[in-house]
Amino acid sequence: MVSWVARLLSLFAFLLTFGTQQALASRAEPTLSQGAAPGITRPEAVPLEPDGPSDMPRVHGVAIPAIPAELKHIDRGWLQIYYPGAYETDVTDLVRISEPFKLLLSKHFGQEVLSHVEVRLARTAKEMASFAPREAPPPAYGVGVAYPRLKLVVLSVQDPHTFQAANLPDVYRHELAHVALDDATDGHYMPRWFSEGLAIYQAGEHGFDRQSLLYSAAASRSLIPFDALDQSFGESSPNVSLAYAQSADLIRFMFQGSDQARFSSMIARVRNGSRFDRAVEDAYSTDIRKLDYQWRRDISSRFDWGSWLTGAVTVAFVGLLMLAYVKRRRRARLKLAQWAAEEEMSDRMVESALARLQTPPGTQSDGLEPVPHQGPKVIVEHEGQTHTLH
Numbered sequence: 001m002v003s004w005v006a007r008l009l010s011l012f013a014f015l016l017t018f019g020t021q022q023a024l025a026s027r028a029e030p031t032l033s034q035g036a037a038p039g040i041t042r043p044e045a046v047p048l049e050p051d052g053p054s055d056m057p058r059v060h061g062v063a064i065p066a067i068p069a070e071l072k073h074i075d076r077g078w079l080q081i082y083y084p085g086a087y088e089t090d091v092t093d094l095v096r097i098s099e100p101f102k103l104l105l106s107k108h109f110g111q112e113v114l115s116h117v118e119v120r121l122a123r124t125a126k127e128m129a130s131f132a133p134r135e136a137p138p139p140a141y142g143v144g145v146a147y148p149r150l151k152l153v154v155l156s157v158q159d160p161h162t163f164q165a166a167n168l169p170d171v172y173r174h175e176l177a178h179v180a181l182d183d184a185t186d187g188h189y190m191p192r193w194f195s196e197g198l199a200i201y202q203a204g205e206h207g208f209d210r211q212s213l214l215y216s217a218a219a220s221r222s223l224i225p226f227d228a229l230d231q232s233f234g235e236s237s238p239n240v241s242l243a244y245a246q247s248a249d250l251i252r253f254m255f256q257g258s259d260q261a262r263f264s265s266m267i268a269r270v271r272n273g274s275r276f277d278r279a280v281e282d283a284y285s286t287d288i289r290k291l292d293y294q295w296r297r298d299i300s301s302r303f304d305w306g307s308w309l310t311g312a313v314t315v316a317f318v319g320l321l322m323l324a325y326v327k328r329r330r331r332a333r334l335k336l337a338q339w340a341a342e343e344e345m346s347d348r349m350v351e352s353a354l355a356r357l358q359t360p361p362g363t364q365s366d367g368l369e370p371v372p373h374q375g376p377k378v379i380v381e382h383e384g385q386t387h388t389l390h
Helices: 002-017 085-109 125-131 168-185 192-203 208-219 240-255 259-271 276-284 288-303 305-358
Strands: 041-043 061-063 072-075 079-083 117-122 144-147 152-156 378-382 385-389
Touching: 072 085, 079 085, 085 117, 085 168, 085 192, 085 259, 117 125, 117 168, 125 152, 144 168, 152 168, 168 192, 168 259, 192 240, 208 240, 208 288, 240 259, 240 288, 259 276, 276 288
Parallel strands: 079 117, 117 152
Antiparallel strands: 041 061, 072 079, 144 152, 378 385
């Protein structure tokens, strides 16, 4: 019954969000190469990819700005973090989650990743741009950007749209996942949907809005065709939010069950020079389009209307039965209490009547004062006067 309750709650979420596009902030990522000093030009080892993630710019050469002297520094060997002193608590949280997340990524990729990462934390999006390579600035809408080839991550504390504090742990994990994927594949090309979907999945960004949007698209049969998925990540695309949600769930499908070993095998094949499509086919014994078809069948079975309605009706029927049972039990308890009270009152009345019958005249009964016994009066007349005899 719990599964039906979960489905009913998801249906409610779908009804709230049906027909709407939740603007999910897309993320962008740039990189630093290990051992190079800031403020110099570093060659980009990966060919320019015009469809690369906007939060992960690919460039042939960049000049990385020097680190501002006022920033504080944390050195954890593989991790270097530079940040304004006012954000000590936020940075402490990032450091705390760094090592466990690195171990998790290494496990999923089947090899050690993130041997060196430099993180720069800015107060605002404008300051974030000044910390990043001038030739590859962060996206205007983003709060994080990764440069995997440069092993560099730049984050903003403030969201440029809402001017509220960004969810730094989620953004941080998202950008680290981009760097880790580049490490695992040795910089070989990966499709944009895979890079972004993997970053969302690994960062645990399965937000309510994103899931609701996915449910809506699945139920209305408006999922993005696989061939158009990469092109749906553009800032001007009306389907960018759905592209993120759909890509992340496809990655989840590739990870399920015993497929983690296949996933690691696929990553290793790309690292060794295989093209992405061929690596997927060799690792999963099927091509990526058939895998996408299997995922669509899986998501349809989870979100089809027949299942939703059956679940909703079942939950409603069970709920009504439980409500009727509770009401019937309550009425029964009230009735029993009423009968008990009436029986007690009847018993007390009988006991009181018996007590009166058994009480001798002139004795105290039921809390009343004793009444003296009065016999019959005898009146006599003598010499013209009347007298009462006792």
